[in-house]
Structures are given as structure tokens and as C-alpha cells.
Amino acid sequence: MPDTETLPSGGGRLSLGDFKLERVVFEVRYPRAALFWDRAGALWNEASRLWPGLELMHGEPAKTAFRIGDEFQVAMELEASRLFSFWPEKGLERFEDMSKTLVELTSGVLEIKSFSRVGLRFFYFMEFPDRDSATAALTSAGLTRVPPGRHFGSEGPPVSFECCYRWEVKAIGVRVWVGYQFREYKFEKPPEIKVPKLEKSLETFQYHGILFDIDFYTNAPVDVGQLGVHDWIQQHLHELRRDADSFLGG
Amino acid sequence: MMTFPGTNGDPTRDLTQESAGPPIEVEALRLRPLPVVVRDTSDVPPKRFAVVTHFSSLEEKPSRTATVEDIYPRLMEEASVLRTAIALLGEAEQRADAAVAAIGDDDLVAADIELQHLQAVLPELFCCRSLGDGFGSIVNGIQIAFANQRGLLFNSEQVGAIARAVRRLQHEPFLSIDQAVDIVAALEDVDIIVEPPGLGELADLGNEQSLS
Numbered sequence: 274m275p276d277t278e279t280l281p282s283g284g285g286r287l288s289l290g291d292f293k294l295e296r297v298v299f300e301v302r303y304p305r306a307a308l309f310w311d312r313a314g315a316l317w318n319e320a321s322r323l324w325p326g327l328e329l330m331h332g333e334p335a336k337t338a339f340r341i342g343d344e345f346q347v348a349m350e351l352e353a354s355r356l357f358s359f360w361p362e363k364g365l366e367r368f369e370d371m372s373k374t375l376v377e378l379t380s381g382v383l384e385i386k387s388f389s390r391v392g393l394r395f396f397y398f399m400e401f402p403d404r405d406s407a408t409a410a411l412t413s414a415g416l417t418r419v420p421p422g423r424h425f426g427s428e429g430p431p432v433s434f435e436c437c438y439r440w441e442v443k444a445i446g447v448r449v450w451v452g453y454q455f456r457e458y459k460f461e462k463p464p465e466i467k468v469p470k471l472e473k474s475l476e477t478f479q480y481h482g483i484l485f486d487i488d489f490y491t492n493a494p495v496d497v498g499q500l501g502v503h504d505w506i507q508q509h510l511h512e513l514r515r516d517a518d519s520f521l522g523g
Numbered sequence: 524m525m526t527f528p529g530t531n532g533d534p535t536r537d538l539t540q541e542s543a544g545p546p547i548e549v550e551a552l553r554l555r556p557l558p559v560v561v562r563d564t565s566d567v568p569p570k571r572f573a574v575v576t577h578f579s580s581l582e583e584k585p586s587r588t589a590t591v592e593d594i595y596p597r598l599m600e601e602a603s604v605l606r607t608a609i610a611l612l613g614e615a616e617q618r619a620d621a622a623v624a625a626i627g628d629d630d631l632v633a634a635d636i637e638l639q640h641l642q643a644v645l646p647e648l649f650c651c652r653s654l655g656d657g658f659g660s661i662v663n664g665i666q667i668a669f670a671n672q673r674g675l676l677f678n679s680e681q682v683g684a685i686a687r688a689v690r691r692l693q694h695e696p697f698l699s700i701d702q703a704v705d706i707v708a709a710l711e712d713v714d715i716i717v718e719p720p721g722l723g724e725l726a727d728l729g730n731e732q733s734l735s
Contacts, residue, residue, distance in 0.1 A: 381701070
């Protein structure tokens with residue numbers, strides 16, 4: 274369990290600098306690529322050459338997923354390809370390079386000319402000692418107005434909070450979800466295995482916090498030659514860093 | 524046992540889908556050595572329904588293809604390679620179209636002037652080749668084509684092919700080298716020479732030496 278004394282207690286303002294970037298996802302969607310059934314092996318063969326250390330996670334005709342160490346996961350499907358990066362470096366350099374490779378692989382091997390959607394999604398998490406402090410931090414950030422008084426048979430501060438905003442301008446959209454999140458991880462040891470350092474057969478870890486989830490996407494078809502992965506990612510990374518604090522009320 | 528809440532155990536589930544409610548967590552993907560059970564507040568049990576109903580907070584999506592200006596609004600507002608390239612390509616396209624029109628009117632002097640303006644834009648366009656290898660190879664091909672003409676006027680069909688190449692670059696500045704090969708081949712189809720002067724002789728020399 275985390276040391277709760279070092280965690281924020283909830284009264285302060287929210288700032289992106291207090292969140293940890295846990296995960297970034299780059300995605301391209303396309304009209305159903307029937308060639309995926311023919312060329313999944315060739316696709317992953319080429320991917321293995323470009324990304325050494327690729328390990329199979331999931332394989333079935335319409336969906337395949339691989340991982341590269343603990344840092345990356347790649348999923349390619351009939352209608353979408355995605356790259357996940359866990360705890361990425363600040364400038365997203367490797368993530369950018371791999372996203373570019375993913376686009377080249379997908380468009381080249383599956384002969385895709387146009388993407389129906391390009392997405393870039395960031396997951397930031399800020400840990401709190403409990404639900405009340407996380408909710409208090411959220412409600413005091415001013416993202417929405419909490420009406421005073423009694424409502425729906427209840428009154429007092431809300432026990433949880435979440436909100437979602439979406440904007441779309443021309444071909445670009447952004448969806449922002451902010452809210453309290455409870456997480457529980459259970460490690461269950463099979464009885465036939467002896468792990469010296471694992472005393473109990475079931476270890477549970479619980480976390481409370483605020484998830485800041487922001488998804489940039491295109492809402493119009495994008496031709497392959499229009500997608501400059503470096504420019505696309507850096508554009509939105511810049512916007513995120515520039516605007517997140519003012520959005521969060523920090 | 525490893526479960527993924529709301530995913531019915533599927534690690535390839537669409538994490539970026541536009542679903543309402545809190546996003547699904549996949550922390551379990553990182554914790555493989557031991558059996559893991561993960562639960563979060565977005566637990567949605569799988570259900571079967573006879574009728575599928577779709578609700579959305581959005582209207583129907585536009586079907587037209589996005590423009591470069593739509594996709595990179597910030598880069599088009601500030602000093603960037605992309606912005607410079609798009610502006611120069613716009614000028615090049617305009618000059619090429621004007622040259623085609625002038626040739627149609629039998630005004631070869633006006634056509635020549637327009638093409639000289641187009642040629643003048645090319646070195647600066649080539650400086651934008653960091654956009655991609657495809658971009659660089661097409662601009663380079665057109666530059667070489669002008670050099671190979673040695674001052675002679677392109678015909679209407681050839682200028683039209685150059686205009687199409689420029690338009691394609693303007694629409695898809697990040698196109699790949701494979702896509703660029705097709706565009707350069709289209710230039711060659713109308714007898715535009717895109718090989719550097721002297722390359723043929725060099726190749727012949729190489730062949731002679733390998734034979735002897």
C-alpha cells in the first residue's frame with residue numbers, strides 16, 4: 274500500500290504536474306481490412322524484425338496483440354491498430370517512432386489508403402489517500418458547479434465525482450474525462466506454487482485517485498499521406514501541456 | 524486467472540472507443556508473472572440483448588476527407604515546416620495551372636514565365652523535405668525535370684502532370700516513398716525525364732566496366 278502521508282489531502286488545486294502519465298495510446302482505425310486475414314503472419318513477421326523482443330499475448334483471426342517488455346503493447350485488428358506505451362518518457366520519442374512504424378506497417382501490408390480515425394489518448398493518474406479527499410479535490414477544482422442543498426433525497430458533499438467534456442472543431446476532436454477512480458489489484462497465488470516472499474495466497478492492493486483521461490482524435494477520414502505522426506503527436510502533446518492546468522483549475 | 528473488467532477477458536479491447544463512463548483499466552497486462560484479478564469502478568458485466576440500441580452525444584461524423592489545415596491547426600498557425608510547404612505548394616499549383624491555361628491560349632511566353640516562377644519555388648520546397656522521403660523525392664524529381672529540359676518549354680500534358688503531382692503533395696505532404704514512386708512514374712509516363720543528367724552515362728560506364 275502507498276504511504277498515505279505523502280499523498281495530497283484534497284484541498285488544493287489540481288495541476289498536471291502532480292499527475293503521473295501512466296499510459297499513452299496511439300490508434301488508427303480503418304474500414305475493414307480483409308487482407309488482415311491473409312497477411313497477419315507477414316505483418317507480425319515484419320513487426321518482429323522491426324521490434325525485437327516481441328512476445329505474443331493474444332492471437333485469433335481478427336485480433337492479435339503483442340508486447341515488447343513492460344513498456345509497449347501492440348494490437349492489430351481487422352479494423353484498427355493500436356500502440357500502448359506504459360510509463361513513457363517525457364518527450365514520447367520512442368512512442369513516436371513506434372507509432373510511425375505502426376502506421377507504415379499497417380498501411381503498407383494491409384494496403385490501407387485512408388484512416389477513418391486517428392487517435393491519441395493520454396491517461397494521467399494522481400493518487401489520494403481515500404475517496405473523500407480525491408472527490409474533495411475534484412469538486413473544488415471548479416470543473417462543474419455542485420448545487421447546494423438537498424437533491425434526489427441526498428445532501429452534503431458528493432461521495433464521488435466524474436465529468437466528461439468533448440469539443441470538435443473541423444476534423445479534430447478532443448474528449449476529456451476527469452473523475453475519481455478506485456483501483457484494486459489482487460495477486461492470487463496458485464496453491465501448487467511456492468513463492469518464498471509471498472506469504473499470503475492472496476495479496477490485494479487498493480488505490481484511490483483521480484484519473485485525467487484525454488483523447489485527441491480526428492472525426493473525418495485522413496489519407497495515409499496526410500498523417501505525419503511526429504507532427505500529430507507533438508501538436509497534441511503541446512496543447513495538452515499548455516492547457517491542462519487551466520482546464521483543471523490549477 | 525486473469526480478467527479484464529468490462530472486456531470479457533480481452534486484452535485487445537478497443538481502449539480508445541468513445542464509450543460513456545470511466546475508461547477501462549488494463550493494468551493486469553503489465554502484471555503477468557502471477558495470476559491477477561483486477562477490478563475497478565467501471566465493472567460492466569457482459570450481457571446479451573436481442574436489440575442493440577445506440578445512443579451518442581454526437582451527431583453523425585462528417586464523411587469528407589480532412590484537409591491538412593484541419594488536421595494540424597496549430598502547425599498551420601505558427602512558423603512550421605508544414606505551413607511553409609503548404610504555402611509554397613499552393614503557389615506552385617497556381618503557377619502550374621496558369622501555365623496550362625497559357626499553353627491552351629497559345630501564349631507560350633506567359634506559360635514560360637509561369638513555369639519559371641514555379642521552378643523558383645522548388646529549391647525552397649526541397650528544404651521542407653524533413654516532412655518525409657516521399658515529399659523530398661517528388662520535389663527533387665520535378666527539379667531534375669526542369670534541369671533536363673534545358674530551358675525548353677514543357678508541353679500542356681507535362682505541365683498538367685506536374686500540377687497533379689504538386690496537388691497530391693499539397694493534399695498528402697507526408698506520403699511514403701512507395702506512394703512517391705507512383706507519382707514520379709506518372710511524370711515519366713508523359714516523357715518527363717526525372718533522372719539526373721549524366722546518370723545514364725554513369726550507368727553505361729558501370730555496365731561496360733563490369734563486362735570487361
